[in-house]
Amino acid sequence: MIIFYDGYCPLCKAEMRHLQKRDKHNALTLVDIQSTAFASNYPQLDFHALNARIHGMLDDGRMITGLDVTYQAWKVVGMGWVYAPLRWPVIRVFADWGYVKFAKHRYTISYLLTGKKRSCARCVPGVSNE
Structure with a gap:
């Protein structure tokens, strides 16, 4: 499985590090969409x-x-049971709604939870600097 994630988001990067630590069989490929190689790859x-x-x-x-x-x-990585309830029919609707809100405001939420600001070496035009 390939995961395309936002490498500017502190929470997103932290989750990718946790996944990578548990990925004992190298079943995941993590791709930072903010990397300079993303567009060409x-x-x-x-x-x-x-x-x-x-x-x-x-x-x-x-x-x-x-x-x-x-x-x-x-x-x-063997931990699906932790997130499985978020895919149950009734919970799924609310969890997906919450995720959309999180994704839209992930830089602000990351800062509030981690104290770390959006980390970008180059800021992408048209992308919010929340």
Whole structure:
């Protein structure tokens, strides 16, 4: 599974580090969409869509987004049970709504929770500097 994440987001980077530590079989490929190599390595993907929320590509080529990515990633490393309730039918609706709000304000939320600001060596035009 490939995970496309925002390397400028402190919380996103922290989650990727935690996933990487648990990925004993190297089943995940973590791709920072903010890296200079992203556009040349994945020209077919829409940066702005990927920057709006986390995306993942399953082994069969299907793209998934949001909490489906989170659940699948943690499932791959043997911890899917932690996130499984977020995919249950009734909870899913509210969890997905909350995730969309989180993704939109992730820099502010990251700062409030970690004290770390958005880390960007180069700021992308048109992307909020919350």
